[in-house]
Amino acid sequence: MSGRDAATPTWLGLIPGVVLAALFLVPFGIMLAVSVALRDPSGSGFYTWGFELQSYARVFTFFVGRILFVSMTIAAGAAVISVALALPFTVILAQMSRRAQTVILVILLSVLSLSEVIIGFSVSTLLSQTAGVGNLLALLRITEQPRAYTPSLFALMTGLCYLTFPYSVLVLYPPVARLDPELVEASRTMGASPLRTFFGVTVPLLRAPILGALILVFVFALGSYLLPQVLGRPEHWTLSVHITDQAVYQSNLPFAAAMAVVLLLAALALVGLALLVARERRAA
Amino acid sequence: MRRRTFLATGAVGLSALAAPGLLRAQGAPLKVGTYGGYFEESFKTHIYPDFTAETGIEVQSIGEPTGEAWLVQLEQAARANQAPADVSMMAQVARLRGERSELWAPLDESKLANLGNLPEHFVHRYADGRLYGTGAVSWYITLVTNTEAYPEPPTSWQAFWDPANTDKLGLLALASNSFLLEITATTYFNGTDILATEEGITQVLTKLAELKPNVRLWYRDEGQFQQALESGEIPMGQYYHDVTGLAASQGQPVRSTFPQEGAVLDSGSWVVSKASQMIEQAQTFIDYMARPEIQAKLSRNVGTAPTVNRDLLDLTDEEFAAVGSDLPPILPRYELYIDKADWVNQKWSEMITG
Numbered sequence: 146m147s148g149r150d151a152a153t154p155t156w157l158g159l160i161p162g163v164v165l166a167a168l169f170l171v172p173f174g175i176m177l178a179v180s181v182a183l184r185d186p187s188g189s190g191f192y193t194w195g196f197e198l199q200s201y202a203r204v205f206t207f208f209v210g211r212i213l214f215v216s217m218t219i220a221a222g223a224a225v226i227s228v229a230l231a232l233p234f235t236v237i238l239a240q241m242s243r244r245a246q247t248v249i250l251v252i253l254l255s256v257l258s259l260s261e262v263i264i265g266f267s268v269s270t271l272l273s274q275t276a277g278v279g280n281l282l283a284l285l286r287i288t289e290q291p292r293a294y295t296p297s298l299f300a301l302m303t304g305l306c307y308l309t310f311p312y313s314v315l316v317l318y319p320p321v322a323r324l325d326p327e328l329v330e331a332s333r334t335m336g337a338s339p340l341r342t343f344f345g346v347t348v349p350l351l352r353a354p355i356l357g358a359l360i361l362v363f364v365f366a367l368g369s370y371l372l373p374q375v376l377g378r379p380e381h382w383t384l385s386v387h388i389t390d391q392a393v394y395q396s397n398l399p400f401a402a403a404m405a406v407v408l409l410l411a412a413l414a415l416v417g418l419a420l421l422v423a424r425e426r427r428a429a
Numbered sequence: 430m431r432r433r434t435f436l437a438t439g440a441v442g443l444s445a446l447a448a449p450g451l452l453r454a455q456g457a458p459l460k461v462g463t464y465g466g467y468f469e470e471s472f473k474t475h476i477y478p479d480f481t482a483e484t485g486i487e488v489q490s491i492g493e494p495t496g497e498a499w500l501v502q503l504e505q506a507a508r509a510n511q512a513p514a515d516v517s518m519m520a521q522v523a524r525l526r527g528e529r530s531e532l533w534a535p536l537d538e539s540k541l542a543n544l545g546n547l548p549e550h551f552v553h554r555y556a557d558g559r560l561y562g563t564g565a566v567s568w569y570i571t572l573v574t575n576t577e578a579y580p581e582p583p584t585s586w587q588a589f590w591d592p593a594n595t596d597k598l599g600l601l602a603l604a605s606n607s608f609l610l611e612i613t614a615t616t617y618f619n620g621t622d623i624l625a626t627e628e629g630i631t632q633v634l635t636k637l638a639e640l641k642p643n644v645r646l647w648y649r650d651e652g653q654f655q656q657a658l659e660s661g662e663i664p665m666g667q668y669y670h671d672v673t674g675l676a677a678s679q680g681q682p683v684r685s686t687f688p689q690e691g692a693v694l695d696s697g698s699w700v701v702s703k704a705s706q707m708i709e710q711a712q713t714f715i716d717y718m719a720r721p722e723i724q725a726k727l728s729r730n731v732g733t734a735p736t737v738n739r740d741l742l743d744l745t746d747e748e749f750a751a752v753g754s755d756l757p758p759i760l761p762r763y764e765l766y767i768d769k770a771d772w773v774n775q776k777w778s779e780m781i782t783g
Contacts, residue, residue, distance in 0.1 A: 191504060191530065203771075208779055266653070275660045293662065296646060374602075379647055379781045387778065394603055395774055396497040396526075 173409075180402035192399050200403035209384070209404065213411060216383035219298075219373070220366035223305035224359045230306065231313030232355065236347060238314070239321045250318070253311045261308060265375035268304045269295050300376040305369060309362040316358040320351055356423050360416050367412055384408050458489035459710045462499065462514035464697075465492025471731040480717055486710045497523050504532055507704040515705040516714055518565045518697045521763045522605060524553065527700060529767070533561040534701040540712040543719035546737040550760070553698060563715055564736030566727060567696035569670035569687070569753060570601075570608065576682040578664030586616040586688045588665065594643045599654040599666030602647040604777040605766040607667065608693045608759070613637045615690045615759045624762050630773065634780050647781060658683055667693075671732035674751055687754040694758035696736065728752045 183195035203209070238249055271277050272294035279291035294300055324347065332342040348355070370385035384404060392401035461477070463469045469492045477488040491514045493499040500523040506513050519527065527533050538544060538560050544552060551564025572583055578597075589598060601607030613633050614621045623629035645663050648654040655672065657663040659681045670692065673685035699718060701711045717723060724735040725742045734753035735742055742749075765773055 185530070191501070191526075203775075208775070212782070269653075273657075273660075273662050275662045293645075374649060375653065379602075380783075382782060390603065390774075390778075393498070394605065395770060396501065397771065397774075400771075 200399040223366040224362040227306045227309045235317040235321045261371045304372040313358045320354040458487040460489045460514040462491040462493045462517040475730045512702040512704040515707045534703045535559040541716045562700040565699045566733035570693040571670045571685045573668040575661045575664035582686045598644045599646045599663040608761045691759045
């Protein structure tokens with residue numbers, strides 16, 4: 146875009162920019178201030194403004210570090226699975242008729258209207274012993290007895306992938322739809338198998354949007370606190386679950402805020418690292 | 430306290446018929462806060478109209494949010510000399526936290542003729558002896574089972590540790606709402622005195638950790654566990670006696686058992702914000718709520734256990750059994766979740782997630 150002659154005046158773009166910055170920076174500032182606030186020693190649970198690093202001292206322990214690691218691993222796992230499923234799906238979708246594409250995209254968009262609560266409870270019912278797929282497997286004599294598959298890492302991943310799959314598709318769809326079909330055709334005429342073409346031509350061309358989708362899903366999954374509670378075992382509780390416990394149930398807002406700040410910084414660092422690696426690769 | 434929203438739908442229907450009956454009295458209404466949902470609707474239906482009719486004091490019902498958010502709101506409002514509610518029903522940990530910061534207005538004992546009906550643990554005083562609150566309602570956390578999965582009711586909390594119950598339990602996820610430390614101490618260490626020291630707590634936690642293989646779900650959401658208990662998905666656990674009884678009366682295959690070691694008796698208390706301008710009316714209300722016939726009415730209509738001594742009540746044995754038990758209860762050690770809150774929470778989380 147060449148600033149001066151652009152059809153849309155630049156200042157119009159500034160409005161959402163400023164609002165977004167304010168809506169991020171102000172709450173973040175408050176969170177930062179709360180994270181160093183003084184806890185009331187009388188045990189009333191309140192805090193007063195001030196500066197102490199006691200809450201951070203509790204964050205930088207092996208215990209919280211392990212939870213942070215688990216959260217990141219779960220989020221990264223969900224991102225990889227979700228995008229790995231979404232990519233071939235989107236490529237096939239883009240080859241369908243316009244009409245079919247519209248219908249499928251509308252269905253996907255409507256999935257977005259389901260809340261985390263509904264998805265969590267649906268998956269937990271679906272994987273339950275009394276009403277779930279376990280009964281079907283037992284009926285088909287694949288397993289002897291119906292059993293529950295929730296709560297487990299599998300159930301949690303299923304929930305997270307269901308939740309994030311539409312986002313992955315929506316991020317990937319525009320670049321996939323714009324993909325030059327001649328490149329794929331050229332690869333095919335030169336004798337490459339469809340699978341080889343997919344991995345050798347399509348995927349490399351889509352490297353940037355794939356990274357974008359991975360980051361989006363990663364960040365999204367990192368903030369999830371309901372699904373780990375409903376579908377995971379305690380060892381799968383993410384840092385978000387522990388933050389909620391501290392803020393809502395233990396009224397230890399400074400500690401909750403300190404954990405939230407660290408979670409945010411860790412996520413930003415990881416996303417920044419991913420972008421940096423991607424840029425280096427492109428430059429190389 | 431999400432359990433307060435249980436049955437909210439049914440109660441809303443009832444109160445829609447009964448609520449317009451609140452009479453106009455002179456002056457501003459007395460703002461009374463109870464947990465939003467089932468509790469608030471029950472009080473609006475069964476308590477406030479009669480109270481207003483008798484005393485001429487109009488009541489404005491306030492729905493309190495869950496957790497300790499209400500305490501924080503009251504505290505911050507009081508700093509600005511505002512009272513979002515004059516009288517509030519508070520859970521015990523929140524009540525004690527408010528006591529520490531002297532948030533509650535001292536009450537005039539001479540205005541509370543029914544104070545003597547309450548046992549000592551439901552009469553709350555500051556360290557210097559000033560009265561500031563009374564027990565409002567209480568409820569039991571018991572051992573619950575699905576009757577199809579367990580034709581015979583268990584008799585002891587020890588069932589939680591039985592290897593036969595692997596992956597069958599649903600337990601509350603937090604130390605401060607499950608009171609599992611108290612349950613374990615009473616079951617295996619002859620009472621909760623062992624929880625007075627950190628070494629003692631560690632010992633109890635070690636014992637408690639032994640039941641982890643039996644736990645399928647550590648729940649925060651009560652609806653999730655109740656549904657799983659009714660379907661038999663999670664056939665055993667700890668839950669609320671009143672709600673379980675209600676579900677059983679509606680034909681669900683569930684039962685609530687008072688174990689031989691006793692069930693946990695938890696409660697809410699009436700307190701008045703120090704910013705309230707209506708101390709007189711608040712005292713009248715608190716005194717009214719300590720009457721035996723009002724406590725009996727609560728037991729019959731809301732399903733809570735009475736806070737006044739049982740011999741004062743005209744509840745039949747059957748009515749009493751529906752809300753409580755004569756077995757000595759396990760009383761939560763609330764100070765644990767205030768004085769040692771951070772330490773206990775940390776150890777608890779390490780135990781659960783480890």
